[in-house]
Amino acid sequence: MTTTAATxxxxxxxxxxxxxxxxxxAEDDRVVLLGEDIGKLGGVFRVTDGLLDDFGPRRIVDxxxxxxxxxxxxxxxxxRGFRPVCEIQFDGFIYPGFxxxxxxxxxxxxxxxxxxxxxxxxxxxxxxGIGAVEHHSESPEAYFAHTAGLRVVSxxxxxxxxxxxxxxxxxxxxxxxxxxxxxYWAKGPVDQALANPLPLESARVVREGTDVTLVTYGPLVMTxxxxxxxxxxDGVSIEVIDLRSLSPIDHAxxxxxxxxxxxxxxxxxxxxxxxxxxxxxxSVTERCFDFLEAAPARVTGFDVPYPAASxxxxxxxxxxxxxxxxxxxxxxxxxxxxxxxxx
Amino acid sequence: xxxxxASSDIRNDIRSTELxxxxxxxxxxxVPDPEFDHWVAxxxxxxxxSLYEDMLVVRRIDTEATALQRQGELGLxxxxxxxxxxxxxxxRALRADDFVFSSYRENAVAYCRGVQMGQLLAVWRGTAxxxxxxxxxxxxxxxxxxxxxxxxxxxxALGCLQDGVxxxxxxxxxxxxxxxxDVSEAMVFAASFQAPVVFFCQNNQxxxxxxxxxxxxxxxxxxxxxxxxxxxxxDGNDVLAVMAATRIALDRxxxxxxxxxxxxxxxxxxxxxxxxxxxxxRDPAELERWAAKDPISRLRAYLEHEGLLTEEFEASVKxxxxxxxxxxxxxxxxxxxxxxxxxxxxxxxxxxSVLERQKSQYAAYLAMFExxxx
Ligand SMILES: Cc1ncc(C[n+]2csc(CCOP(=O)(O)OP(=O)(O)O)c2C)c(N)n1
Ligand SMILES: [Mg+2]
Numbered sequence: 001m002t003t004t005a006a007t008x009x010x011x012x013x014x015x016x017x018x019x020x021x022x023x024x025x026a027e028d029d030r031v032v033l034l035g036e037d038i039g040k041l042g043g044v045f046r047v048t049d050g051l052l053d054d055f056g057p058r059r060i061v062d063x064x065x066x067x068x069x070x071x072x073x074x075x076x077x078x079x080r081g082f083r084p085v086c087e088i089q090f091d092g093f094i095y096p097g098f099x100x101x102x103x104x105x106x107x108x109x110x111x112x113x114x115x116x117x118x119x120x121x122x123x124x125x126x127x128x129g130i131g132a133v134e135h136h137s138e139s140p141e142a143y144f145a146h147t148a149g150l151r152v153v154s155x156x157x158x159x160x161x162x163x164x165x166x167x168x169x170x171x172x173x174x175x176x177x178x179x180x181x182x183x184y185w186a187k188g189p190v191d192q193a194l195a196n197p198l199p200l201e202s203a204r205v206v207r208e209g210t211d212v213t214l215v216t217y218g219p220l221v222m223t224x225x226x227x228x229x230x231x232x233x234d235g236v237s238i239e240v241i242d243l244r245s246l247s248p249i250d251h252a253x254x255x256x257x258x259x260x261x262x263x264x265x266x267x268x269x270x271x272x273x274x275x276x277x278x279x280x281x282x283s284v285t286e287r288c289f290d291f292l293e294a295a296p297a298r299v300t301g302f303d304v305p306y307p308a309a310s311x312x313x314x315x316x317x318x319x320x321x322x323x324x325x326x327x328x329x330x331x332x333x334x335x336x337x338x339x340x341x342x343x
Numbered sequence: 344x345x346x347x348x349a350s351s352d353i354r355n356d357i358r359s360t361e362l363x364x365x366x367x368x369x370x371x372x373x374v375p376d377p378e379f380d381h382w383v384a385x386x387x388x389x390x391x392x393s394l395y396e397d398m399l400v401v402r403r404i405d406t407e408a409t410a411l412q413r414q415g416e417l418g419l420x421x422x423x424x425x426x427x428x429x430x431x432x433x434x435r436a437l438r439a440d441d442f443v444f445s446s447y448r449e450n451a452v453a454y455c456r457g458v459q460m461g462q463l464l465a466v467w468r469g470t471a472x473x474x475x476x477x478x479x480x481x482x483x484x485x486x487x488x489x490x491x492x493x494x495x496x497x498x499x500a501l502g503c504l505q506d507g508v509x510x511x512x513x514x515x516x517x518x519x520x521x522x523x524x525d526v527s528e529a530m531v532f533a534a535s536f537q538a539p540v541v542f543f544c545q546n547n548q549x550x551x552x553x554x555x556x557x558x559x560x561x562x563x564x565x566x567x568x569x570x571x572x573x574x575x576x577x578d579g580n581d582v583l584a585v586m587a588a589t590r591i592a593l594d595r596x597x598x599x600x601x602x603x604x605x606x607x608x609x610x611x612x613x614x615x616x617x618x619x620x621x622x623x624x625r626d627p628a629e630l631e632r633w634a635a636k637d638p639i640s641r642l643r644a645y646l647e648h649e650g651l652l653t654e655e656f657e658a659s660v661k662x663x664x665x666x667x668x669x670x671x672x673x674x675x676x677x678x679x680x681x682x683x684x685x686x687x688x689x690x691x692x693x694x695x696s697v698l699e700r701q702k703s704q705y706a707a708y709l710a711m712f713e714x715x716x717x
Contacts (some may be wrong), residue, residue, distance in 0.1 A: 040624040041552035064522035064558050065489060065550050092487065096523060131418045132445075134472050135487045273697060302701050304690050309418055309469025310680035314705070324708060335708035341700060 008159075008189035015125075015198050016158035016190045017047050017179065020165035021085065023192070025055050031169060032077065033063045034070050035087030035123075036134025042087055045125055045184050067097035071135035075104055083119045085169055088183075091126040098143070101251050105174045106149030118174045121165070125181035127219045127269050128152075128316055131309040136175045143249040144176040145279070150245040153200060154178040156221035158188040160204075160244060161199035173198060178246075180219035203250035205257065209239035213257040214327050215280055217243035220317060224267060226321040236326060246276055254280065255287050262293035263329040267317045272300040297325040348536035361527035363608055365578040369636045374553035388651050394435060394582050395646060396660050398427040398639050400509025400544060403664040404612075407451075407671050408431050408464065416675050417467045421448045425580070425612030428638030429448060430515075431455065432585030433607070437513065442499050443482040443544060444492035445515040448545075452515060456480040460667070470678045490516060490523030493542065497529045500540035500596070509597040511697040513541045519550025521566065522558045530602070534571040535600035541592040542567070544604070547611035548633075552624040579607030580638035580676060610636070641699035 011019065025031050033048060039062035052060040063070050067088060074084035088094045094101075101122065107114045127136030145152045151173050152170030155161040160178070168175040198204060206221060207228050216224045221242045228238035239257050243249060258264050264284050266277040277298035282294060299317040307315050327334035366383065368374050392472055405422045412420045423430060430451035437443070437455075443451055453463055457480045464473040466484070475486035486492035496514035518692045520526055521544060533540050546563050548555050561568065567574035573595075577588045592603035610633035614621050646652040687702040 003691065036550075037552045039552070042623070062553055062557060065519040066522040066524060068524050069522065085512075095488070096525070133419055133466055133467060133469070133487060228367070272701070284552045302686065302705070303698050304686060305472075307686045308466070308472050308681070311683070313682045314686050321708070324711075335711045336704060339704060339707045341703070 001073070002285045008191040009188055011158045011162075011181070011190045012185050013155070013158045013161045014045055014047050014160040014184035016188075017155075017165055018049055019190065019192060020050065020162040022051060022054070024085070024166050024169045025051065025059055028083065028169075029059075030081060031083045031085060032059050032061060033085045033087065034063050034074060036063060036065055036070075036089050037064060037124065038087050043087060045181065047123075047184075049146055050089065060073060062289040063249050064217075066246065067093055067095075068100050071097040071100035071120075071122065072107060075100065075108070075118065078118050078120055079116065083121075083169060085121045085123065088122060088124045090136045090229055091124055091138040091140055093139060094124055095275060100142070100176065101150070101174075102147045106147050109173070113229065116161075117172045119169075119172045120169075120174045121177055122175070123165075123177045123179060125184075126178045127180050127182060128306060128312050129182040129219065131312070133309070134306065137269065137312065139177055141176070141246055141302065142270055142275045145276060146274075150174050150247060151200065151245070152176045152178070154218035155244070156180060156181065156183065156242050158190045158219055159194075160198075160242075162190050162192065164193065164200065164244065167197065167200040175200075178218055182219050183222065193202050198244070201245045201248055201250060203244055203253040204242045205239060205253065205254070207238065207244045209237040209261065211237045211261055212263040212265060212329055213239050213254065213261045214244060214326070215241045215254055216268060217246060217276075218268075220267050220269065223317070223319055224322065227326070230319060231323060231326055236330065238326065243253045243276075249276075249280065249283070250282050251287065254284060258284050258288050259291045262291055264292070264296040265299060265325045265329055266296065267299040267322055267325075269301050269316055271303045271305050272298055275300055277288075294329040297328050299325045353652040354447045354696045358588075363576055363578045365581050366583040366587065366644055367578075367581045367641050369580075369641050371641045371646075372650060373645065377465065377583065379587045379591075383583050386583070386586070388649060391642070391649070392651055392656060394431055395608075395639070395642050396663060397431045397435065397451070397455065398521075398582065398637070398642065399660055399664050400667050401427055401431065401454055402639065403668050404450060404454065404460075404463070404671055407668045409613075409617060411464075412467070412673065416712075418469050419462060419616050419618060420467050421616045422611075423448050423450055423612035425610045425633065426545055426547055429577060429579035429585055429607040429714070430644070432582040433513070433515075433543055433589040433605075436586050436589035437481075439481060439594070440495075440508070440510045441481060442510065443515065444496040444499065444512065445482065445485055446489070446492065446517060446520065447485040447487055448517070449485065450705045451513045453480075453482060456482040458482070459674070460671045461678055463673070464675050465678055468675060468678050470680055472493050473659065482615050490520040490525040490529075492516065493520070493526045494532070496540050496542075497538050497602075500533065500538035500602075501536055503539055504536070509539070510542060511593050511596040512538045513543055513584050515543050515545065517550060518546040518548065518558055518563055519553065520544070520557045521563055527570075530567060530570040530572055530604070534601035538601070539596035539599075540602045541589065541596060541606040542572070542602065544588070544606050545594075546606050546610055547609050549611050549615070549621075549625070551615045551619065564604065564606035564608065572602045572604050574604035576606045576608065576710070579609030580641065582638060582642055590688035609638070649678045684702055701715075
């Protein structure tokens with residue numbers, strides 16, 4: 001028997017994004033990349049490495065240093081029928097472009113009665129854990145998930161990075177694409193000839209389990225898997241769900257899991273109040289209240305600005321904090337046993 | 344051509360030109376300039392020596408901090424190598440009651456404001472988000488969000504105007520920053536309200552990998568007059584020219600003349616930061632051309648011509664830079680991580696119920712590990 005499917009190659013997440021971008025630019029001449037230092041330098045994380053050489057400065061555009069400028073001109077290009085892919089150099093630098101994203105990109109399709117589409121992809125390296133200086137470790141996804149008109153996704157592994165970036169670019173809706181920067185160097189198999197990649201909107205059960213549903217996305221998927229392995233040594237079976245899509249959230253997949261396990265833990269790096277964990281736990285409570293054996297738990301960054309690097313280990317959810325929450329939903333002894341708000 | 348007078352009804356009197364104001368050429372010869380000379384006529388030989396010492400000290404800070412980063416003691420360092428004259432010449436023109444709003448590369452400015460070695464390194468070692476108290480030294484801690492601080496400087500200057508004091512706010516920013524909307528907005532506000540602010544742009548030719556030509560089609564100094572702000576374009580590697588230009592701008596601001604824009608033309612001789620690899624995007628020949636215009640060697644040559652570069656003086660400068668290097672290293676190693684629960688400090692000025700709860704729960708969480716250890 002002969003097979004035409006390419007054998008998967010081992011790539012880092014960053015290189016998988018590079019391959020996905022390369023293919024998108026090669027396949028559609030309306031795709032243009034815009035960003036700071038994405039040309040000769042190949043981006044500060046080298047995600048666009050080599051693209052300028054192969055596709056030239058009209059497709060791979062080093063822009064002036066202005067995020068509002070990048071997003072605003074992408075809107076004009078989209079009006080003209082292009083599919084811009086914007087790179088925001090770091091999470092904390094998206095705010096000068098925030099107005100153009102939430103007030104313009106998100107609303108143009110709606111307010112033109114569907115006449116105008118904004119097939120813009122906005123790539124954002126996000127999250128902490130790299131010991132960076134301020135504004136380089138943030139998780140601003142909730143602002144965008146809260147904004148109607150935007151799709152929001154995040155990848156956690158090389159295969160999804162490759163698939164999701166192509167699906168995002170192919171989407172006629174604007175997509176905020178959050179890349180887990182501390183996982184850029186994580187390796188995994190990538191099949192570049194996958195016929196039917198999981199759709200943009202779908203979550204993925206990355207590890208099956210029966211006792212607790214653990215929902216996360218982006219950089220913490222790896223941490224969650226480590227926690228699940230540790231828990232299994234302890235006889236606890238954790239089902240790990242990688243959301244992939246943060247807007248819309250694939251509630252059906254979460255719901256199915258919680259109906260099975262009866263217990264939910266959500267973890268993300270972003271601050272707790274008004275975060276995605278709040279949305280997920282509220283939805284689960286609404287949708288499968290009768291199946292819940294315990295109150296859902298959230299393990300998140302605190303409601304503080306991202307701290308100095310030497311404190312980030314206290315801010316970031318890690319394996320121990322996740323397992324502590326798992327103990328809580330299982331009714332085992334945990335850090336809040338005996339804790340009361342009055343103390 | 345250039346009129347350094349400071350009467351308030353003169354708007355765009357200081358015209359930018361493609362010509363650089365230069366008082367010391369790269370060989371260290373004093374170039375007479377009838378319009379600028381008197382602004383530095385009072386600079387004595389002793390002061391020249393002191394400027395030279397400052398420049399060597401900050402270059403040493405740079406070298407030492409880069410080494411500390413390589414040794415894993417700092418997470419990152421943004422070298423200012425090549426920009427010593429632009430920073431020292433301007434910062435030494437300021438008064439203690441002036442206020443600086445800078446970007447991350449202005450470590451020489453911070454040094455001049457009296458920032459201590461440990462304070463200079465804290466954010467790069469990751470032990471704090473701010474190295475010093477801005478009010479102690481008249482300098483806000485660096486803005487990493489490019490261009491944001493130009494508006495802060497403008498607002499501070501408006502406050503000075505309202506309070507009837509003649510203090511001046513100075514915004515330091517780069518060539519890349521001039522593309523950000525904030526910088527244009529700052530110029531609009533400053534011009535509208537005639538704010539006593541100095542926009543000090545160090546055009547070091549690069550914004551990470553992007554050459555200045557991508558940010559500005561004409562000289563950067565040319566942009567300000569369109570906003571109604573007079574501008575000056577100076578040789579940023581000439582400490583005297585920079586000082587003269589800064590004094591002109593400060594004098595205009597103090598006497599009701601409003602904002603001035605200075606483009607100091609210089610060169611980032613090092614990488615963008617210790618994480619950067621400029622060989623990916625920049626021609627080494629360019630570095631060589633600029634090395635020939637080094638700000639320190641030209642002042643050194645001038646001192647030599649003037650007979651000010653005695654052996655004794657050189658020895659004292661060497662001793663000083665060695666001291667600073669030692670002090671810097673010791674201060675760096677003495678910077679310890681803050682205690683865990685300080686992560687919750689200073690988010691608000693008074694108690695915040697949700698955060699209090701998170702803090703209390705995290706304290707309980709940490710206590711669990713102590714119990715285990717016991
Ligand atoms: C709003 C924002 N966008 C992007 C960045 C990333 N960034 C950091 S420094 C830099 C280049 C700045 O160049 P320039 O203003 O010329 O200052 P220089 O580094 O040369 O001193 C960029 C793009 C940032 N810090 N803030
Ligand atoms: Mg620059």
